[in-house]
Amino acid sequence: MNTLKIIINIGLVLLLGGLFNACKQEVADSLDLNADVHVLAFKVAHVNGVVDNETGTITVLVPAGTDLSAVAPVIDLPANAAIKPASGVAQNFQFSASSPVIYRVYNGNVFQTYRVIVKEIKAEITAFRIGNRTGMINQNDNSIVIYLPEGTDLTQLSPMVEYTDGAEISPAQGNYVDFSSPVTYTLSYMGETFSYTATAIIGDEPKQPLIIFNGENIAPQWADLGTAVENQSNNPKTDGINASPLCVSMVRNAVTGEGWHGGALWNENKVNIDPAEYNRFSIMVLKQVAGDVQLEIQSDGENNKDWLRAWYSEDHLGEWQELIFEIPANRTAIINNILVMPHEHPNGSPLAFETQRMYWDELKAFPKE
Template identity: 70%
Template structure:
């Protein structure tokens, strides 16, 4: 946003009156005409796409390019400066979720850009045969699809959705023999990406339902007493939770009475049937051992149950995956989920110190 370009007409007239009244050779007038648009933004000679209307820059670099220490080369208008400076290395590893902010200064004006640098990538986003959907694993580029027993798999024509602008082979609409795994290839901006597709006869096993993961499934958490930060950088990616983002907040030991945590409800409510799911799991990281509580409710905050699991003193400051059992006699649909990482108000009976706490990878686990 070009901040001072939006000064109201009243203010401009007021300032103009002041400067007119002053001696002509004293002081400088406000410069509201300086250019604060970035002219070019390059990473390894790859030109970024600059959108001056919404203040964004996107740079697509070849697959395999390291993003942890990228030093962009920035071209600016005359007399302008930028922070961070051109040639100054920045960590763009997570910029697809949290862009790096650049600010251009010139005269009395400044302009802010949010910059994303990411590798070129083409993906298959949907793979269907008949009314069956494939299970896509983007981590290892594999797709598994379950078809009814007795299906002739030697001549099937999948319906595929994939990155716009990519060229896929075999071509959509082709009839393919899926007796053994089939490799699909995406060509996109000079790069090639492959998926292995496997057809399995039988019914698809019910998988855990991922409710929140901090990266691409990030419903808004309503804060309970505290403000929830999400996505928030994962402070420990070397353990069992190596994903880049999570949910987090700071809890004050002095004002620890009652609920402190986050809620998924209202526009972010869930719809989980206890007849199909009998457990929840969630990753927790904190500095104090003790009970973690999940409260489940039906819509309208009715039919409440309180589920607890112990965060062990053996691995303080590390991610621990905790499992919470839904009561066997519960039949009411679960619409609201409240997560409380520490369920000992005012440090009783477990001593508590003010610190930042984290949770991630909230899942509903299907019945066996």
């Protein structure tokens, strides 16, 4: 009897094991882990993007002046694959150079993610030197200003110019150029042309504003004051006086937004500004309600405080406005901490205030003249 039980138990074990293995095989057979999830082509208008399936990146260079806020790429995929966002659906690529748009290809039981950049064709002059003097390049208005020593013959100068690889420049590198009046430099690149106006001035270069924060290459982290600060916000208004792609922002609550709500540069991001050398600040602000913007300046350890205010006007609602803040003339203490409060007033004063995101950018200190 015991022998019969043992035989039956062994049979059950073998039967269950077989069923389990059969289920495993069925599940394995249903998984498709070899499906193709590569983007075959990514096109914007008539421009083919460069697809790198190894790194999962796609870059498309479109003609200058293309509206990047509503681009609808046409995407070719392998059989049975799908992509999100879908082919032909418009996306905002205005900020994709710094924050690529994410696409994901699905096929079978696998997927692949792509980071997509769509940007305008652009060639830039990146350095401009004459002798040991370096030109100041403004990429916003494509201007170059260079200060040269007394006695320099402006009619016979040969600048050293650095510019985008692959571009052609005129006047050509190494040629002598007459700078007794402004000179136009033209870059030709991928069928587009880009011009810079270069001006030579005899004399000493004036002291330039100190850029404390610009959101891109000078971007210390703002600490939270009363609410979370988003240190890399996309600029909501790039077609005005502040065209840079990134800024900083925070949400002010209409109900509980009393007191300090803003951001601070202090601790590991503190500054070192001497009021004997600098006498004012400027900052760009964008919001949807008029009112005072406040800068609080402090020495290290939150000492020697001064409160500076400037009015964000009704005429600029939804636009960037550059605000100027005068440092008190009698201040001698070094400025180490800068606190920004985009809306200084209590809620409902002086105007009704709704919960909204407010932005600031381009904080500078200006030298005394």
